[in-house]
Amino acid sequence: MSTDRLAALRACWHPVAYADVITAPHATTLLGEPLVLWRDARGAVHAFRDVCVHRGTALSLGRVDGNEIVCAYHGWRYGADGACTAIPQLAEPTRVPARARAVVYAVCERYGIVWVALAEPAWPIPDVPELENAAWRVVRTGPFAWACDASRQVENFTDFGHFAFVHPGLLGDPAQPVVALHLPYTIVEHIDWGGHDGLVYLFASQPVADDRCIGYCLVARNYNLEQPDHVIQAFERTIFGQDQRVVESQRPDCVPFDLAAELHLTFDAVAVAYRRAMRVNGFG
Numbered sequence: 001m002s003t004d005r006l007a008a009l010r011a012c013w014h015p016v017a018y019a020d021v022i023t024a025p026h027a028t029t030l031l032g033e034p035l036v037l038w039r040d041a042r043g044a045v046h047a048f049r050d051v052c053v054h055r056g057t058a059l060s061l062g063r064v065d066g067n068e069i070v071c072a073y074h075g076w077r078y079g080a081d082g083a084c085t086a087i088p089q090l091a092e093p094t095r096v097p098a099r100a101r102a103v104v105y106a107v108c109e110r111y112g113i114v115w116v117a118l119a120e121p122a123w124p125i126p127d128v129p130e131l132e133n134a135a136w137r138v139v140r141t142g143p144f145a146w147a148c149d150a151s152r153q154v155e156n157f158t159d160f161g162h163f164a165f166v167h168p169g170l171l172g173d174p175a176q177p178v179v180a181l182h183l184p185y186t187i188v189e190h191i192d193w194g195g196h197d198g199l200v201y202l203f204a205s206q207p208v209a210d211d212r213c214i215g216y217c218l219v220a221r222n223y224n225l226e227q228p229d230h231v232i233q234a235f236e237r238t239i240f241g242q243d244q245r246v247v248e249s250q251r252p253d254c255v256p257f258d259l260a261a262e263l264h265l266t267f268d269a270v271a272v273a274y275r276r277a278m279r280v281n282g283f284g
């Protein structure tokens with residue numbers, strides 16, 4: 001990936017986990033950067049580079065003690081601001097050199113997803129009021145780990161022309177979907193069934209590396225509220241499984257943002273807009 005593209009992507013919020021899985025130090029990767037996510041005693045989530053400054057051990061192998069994460073190798077302790085607070089091997093364990101710090105990244109929790117930005121984020125996380133409205137039932141599906149660039153996974157989500165071929169009998173023509181793309185890898189889709197009933201999808205892809213991504217898909221509805229979550233989760237597992245083999249086969253791994261590189265039909269309008277916007281904003 002070019003340095004410019006990487007710099008642009010680092011300055012964005014990306015999903016890195018569903019919030020409820022962070023019960024112990026949790027390792028993941030964002031844009032090739034190893035991350036550890038952990039919660040302090042108050043429940044606040046933190047994101048550090050998953051590397052202990054002492055000998056490079058993964059902090060995710062360690063444990064949380066109160067408001068500190070403790071390295072598994074020699075027990076160095078780090079507070080929420082990344083500063084090392086104690087080195088057990090020192091005669092005076094609290095006289096810690098100032099250079100002993102973990103690299104700390106911006107992190108926030110929204111919609112039951114943990115989001116991380118590796119540099120000052122240029123845009124906010126999109127507002128989706130339905131996902132924070134108690135009258136709507138929100139189902140977390142996935143996550144869906146695929147062997148492709150996040151751009152391919154996102155574009156697949158905007159592609160309605162493949163439904164009859166990849167998902168025969170499962171997905172029909174969506175009724176007037178309204179698709180909002182939030183660069184680089186988040187999509188919000190509203191489907192209005194007429195009248196009061198509505199369905200909202202938030203799909204966000206974690207760019208793990210050039211050829212790997214993880215999709216988080218929230219499905220919210222304001223009708224049929226008693227239906228247990230596993231029904232939609234199983235349905236989406238089937239749909240995403242059907243898409244995965246097709247998308248992982250696409251070459252190149254990353255969407256070609258140069259419009260001349262592939263052919264486009266009228267129904268590809270959303271994809272074309274996506275490619276253009278990605279390019280204009282330095283992500284392509």
Ligand code: FES
Binds near residue numbers: 055056071074
């Ligand atoms: S490698 Fe982490 S404390 Fe030594």
Ligand SMILES: [Fe+2]
Binds near residue numbers: 167
């Ligand atoms: Fe699909």
